[in-house]
């Protein structure tokens with residue numbers, strides 16, 4: 206194992222304690238960094254109190270820690286202001302929030318454009334919105350190269366299109382979306398752009414203002430932080446124009462017997478007690494990520510991805526799903542071996558201490574477009590090493606032998 210990967214791996218308690226484990230399922234959940242765990246423990250042990258309610262010093266310390274985490278998330282995304290960060294329970298909650306709050310500003314006949322490559326959490330909320338309001342839901346298809354086919358955008362993006370909501374990076378194929386082309390086309394008709402960043406954030410800080418998008422959603426557990434917390438970013442003026450999604454404590458300006466009025470964002474969208482310690486832990490993880498040498502990490506991840514793809518292509522009959530070249534993709538690699546079920550493959554691999562995911566990956570429309578019902582996925586993270594890719598290729602050779 207290289208010195209860099211070994212020193213990174215040792216910063217993750219679970220991996221440090223299991224040197225023989227090849228964890229290749231970081232696209233589902235990345236391992237949590239020690240600093241995130243320490244920050245949560247410190248918070249719970251010294252500052253545990255509810256936020257934005259108490260006037261005693263302990264509660265003020267909790268407020269401060271929670272708001273500092275918000276400011277860190279804003280820096281991680283290059284947001285305009287900390288108030289543009291809404292803490293949620295995860296990417297799914299963030300996407301449902303937009304489908305309800307922004308969705309409530311849409312009317313029958315308005316169009317929302319998603320893609321066939323979406324995770325179900327950026328698919329089903331829009332189908333439900335269509336049922337509630339009569340919006341039209343259109344789909345960007347998949348191109349032969351495994352990328353979104355943006356050639357038809359001029360027809361798909363008509364004047365009724367209010368929102369383009371697509372994944373920043375596919376959780377199945379690793380394909381990165383061509384955000385610049387999408388944003389330019391959306392702007393021509395005045396449509397807003399949402400990116401589901403669930404898979405992109407693990408590979409470095411993002412620049413929402415540079416990309417000129419309008420909404421960005423992600424989960425803490427996919428970027429080395431805790432589960433149960435996530436982020437929705439949007440522009441201040443857009444958040445201010447949206448009604449709340451969930452209602453209850455903490456999100457009102459006033460409530461009378463007859464009527465309630467709303468607090469300003471972000472509190473308007475944080476009804477109830479938020480995941481306070483989790484937000485603090487996420488802040489620690491994001492702060493750590495912002496200090497990493499990303500150019501070097503991307504080069505290593507790209508090299509490992511290339512190595513994996515080259516090795517997979519030597520397995521007779523194996524079909525690689527999505528872009529073939531590692532340059533067009535994040536290091537998420539899915540494949541199909543006709544006649545072998547991904548669950549069986551994963552079970553055999555588990556015997557070799559290889560943790561991979563097999564199934565439909567909550568992206569059934571994408572799998573249907575790719576012509577498979579299920580596939581096996583290996584995802585590479587910054588703690589992955591060459592030896593683990595070799596172990597996977599050896600494990601697959603063995604799996605093919607015993608399963609055929």
Ligand code: PMP
Pocket residue numbers: 232233295296297298324326327372374375376401403404424567
């Ligand atoms: N979008 C994408 C692209 C994902 O990969 C995932 C998680 N697999 C989600 C959304 C949903 O994330 P969560 O389950 O953390 O809410």
